[in-house]
Amino acid sequence: MDTIETVIKPGLGPEILHFKDDQEAILQSQRGNRQAFGFLVKKYMQRAYYTALGLVGSHDSAVDLSQEAFIRAFRSIKKFQAGKNFFTWYYRILRNLCFNHLRDRARHARPFSEIREEELESITDSDGATGAVIERNETQRLVWEALESLKEQEREIIILKDMQDLSYKEIAEVFDCPVGTVMSRLFTARQALKAKLERLYS
Amino acid sequence: MMINDDQERFHILLMGAVDDELDADERKEFARLLAQYPGFVKEFEDYKRLKEATKAMRFKNPPAELWDSYWLNIYNRLERGFGWILLSLGSIILLTFAGVEFFRALVFDSSLPVVVKIGIFCLIGGLAVLLVSVVRERWFVYKSDPYKEIKR
Numbered sequence: 001m002d003t004i005e006t007v008i009k010p011g012l013g014p015e016i017l018h019f020k021d022d023q024e025a026i027l028q029s030q031r032g033n034r035q036a037f038g039f040l041v042k043k044y045m046q047r048a049y050y051t052a053l054g055l056v057g058s059h060d061s062a063v064d065l066s067q068e069a070f071i072r073a074f075r076s077i078k079k080f081q082a083g084k085n086f087f088t089w090y091y092r093i094l095r096n097l098c099f100n101h102l103r104d105r106a107r108h109a110r111p112f113s114e115i116r117e118e119e120l121e122s123i124t125d126s127d128g129a130t131g132a133v134i135e136r137n138e139t140q141r142l143v144w145e146a147l148e149s150l151k152e153q154e155r156e157i158i159i160l161k162d163m164q165d166l167s168y169k170e171i172a173e174v175f176d177c178p179v180g181t182v183m184s185r186l187f188t189a190r191q192a193l194k195a196k197l198e199r200l201y202s
Numbered sequence: 203m204m205i206n207d208d209q210e211r212f213h214i215l216l217m218g219a220v221d222d223e224l225d226a227d228e229r230k231e232f233a234r235l236l237a238q239y240p241g242f243v244k245e246f247e248d249y250k251r252l253k254e255a256t257k258a259m260r261f262k263n264p265p266a267e268l269w270d271s272y273w274l275n276i277y278n279r280l281e282r283g284f285g286w287i288l289l290s291l292g293s294i295i296l297l298t299f300a301g302v303e304f305f306r307a308l309v310f311d312s313s314l315p316v317v318v319k320i321g322i323f324c325l326i327g328g329l330a331v332l333l334v335s336v337v338r339e340r341w342f343v344y345k346s347d348p349y350k351e352i353k354r
Contacts (some may be wrong), residue, residue, distance in 0.1 A: 016273065034280055041273045049268075053261050063268065070276050071283070143255050161221060162256040168223050183217040190217070194252055 016042055022086045029077045037074050044087050045070075047164065048094060054159040055098040056105075057148070065101055069094035088166075088173040095174075099152060146196035154189035161186060208235060212242055220249045 016038035019025040028036030048069065052062035073090050080089055147155055160166045160174070168179045175182065215232040218224040224232060236242050308319060 034277060038273050038277065041276055045269065045272045049264065049272075050261055059264060063264070063272075067272070067276050067279070071279055074276075074280060075283075139255060140259060143259060147256070158256055162253060163259060168218075168221070180214065183214045186217045186221075187213050190249060190252055193256070194248065197252070197255075 023082065026077065026080055026082070026086060029074065030080070034074070037070075037077070040086060041070050044090065047087065048090065051091065051159065051164055052094060052098055054163055055095065055152075055156060056101055061101060065097045066094060069097050072097075085170060085173060088170050091160075091174055095156065102152065142197060142200050146193055146200055149196055150189065150192055153185075154192055157182070157185050157189045158193060208239065211235070212239070212245075216242075216246060216249055219246065220253050 015035055017025070017028065017033070017035045019028075019036070019039050022040060022043070025036045025039040029040065045066070048066040049062050052066040052069075053059065056062055056065065069090060072093050076093075080086070147158065150158075157171065160171050166174070168182045171182045172179045175185075212232075212235045215224060215228055215235065218228060219232050236246065308314070308322060
């Protein structure tokens with residue numbers, strides 16, 4: 001086991017084992033080692049949280065859903081095929097949870113737009129120019145308004161590409177489709193977003 | 203017809219160009235289409251601006267403590283899940299044992315009037331029928347639920 005760099009307090013507690021790559025951590029996790037799985041959680045938790053936040057638009061739900069997805073991932077880690085990308089596999093679990101959550105929430109008719117704006121960061125420009133900050137925030141607000149009005153799948157592919165920086169290959173793995181289909185879906189989504197923005201700006 | 207084909211191809215390549223994911227041949231093809239149809243240049247510029255706008259979106263950072271407790275929370279939930287399985291297993295074993303003992307005591311207790319015994323058996327039998335009926339109904343609903351894969 002030379003890929004293990006350091007072992008912090010081995011035992012039964014929530015300490016985390018450290019690995020050079022995901023594959024060894026996955027292998028150990030598949031043997032039921034929770035501490036090895038902790039390595040994967042630590043590595044991907046921020047990405048998972050922000051992705052969930054992009055999909056559901058609420059801090060509390062994003063924390064809860066991303067953690068629940070990790071728990072489910074651990075329970076079915078034995079099904080994970082060696083050599084695949086862990087995050088794209090994990091993301092498939094997360095997206096199902098998020099979409100179910102959105103459907104449940106839609107039944108309770110919670111105003112999605114209000115929640116989303118609360119989560120937006122107030123970006124301040126380095127030069128502190130008030131006009132630029134307002135313009136930028138206004139642009140952000142409009143982009144979000146347009147994004148949230150898209151279909152779930154359209155919003156999802158834009159978030160994966162532009163906010164999560166997934167490559168076409170990784171997105172294709174998530175959706176289990178060819179790269180050409182990803183490009184085509186992305187075009188449809190961006191076309192819809194562009195149309196919404198044009199309407200909002202007009 | 204040619205324009206339509208080129209347009210369709212352009213829109214596919216356009217995404218790759220905006221996201222910088224075209225290979226050398228595709229880049230050449232994209233450049234040829236831009237040179238051939240000046241209208242495509244504006245569309246390309248529009249989508250580049252759109253990409254910049256979505257790329258600039260940032261979420262508020264959550265409290266830093268979240269990351270400190272994130273894994274601990276998952277670990278505890280995983281551990282508790284295992285605890286619940288053990289607890290359930292133990293409960294099933296003990297309840298089954300208690301049930302068998304109760305049944306035996308009831309049957310062999312000569313001091314208890316027969317009518318009370320019949321009453322208890324009817325009560326238990328009724329509960330069992332209701333339980334089986336509910337479980338069966340839930341099972342049929344589950345089998346015919348088109349969204350069961352999604353919900354899982």
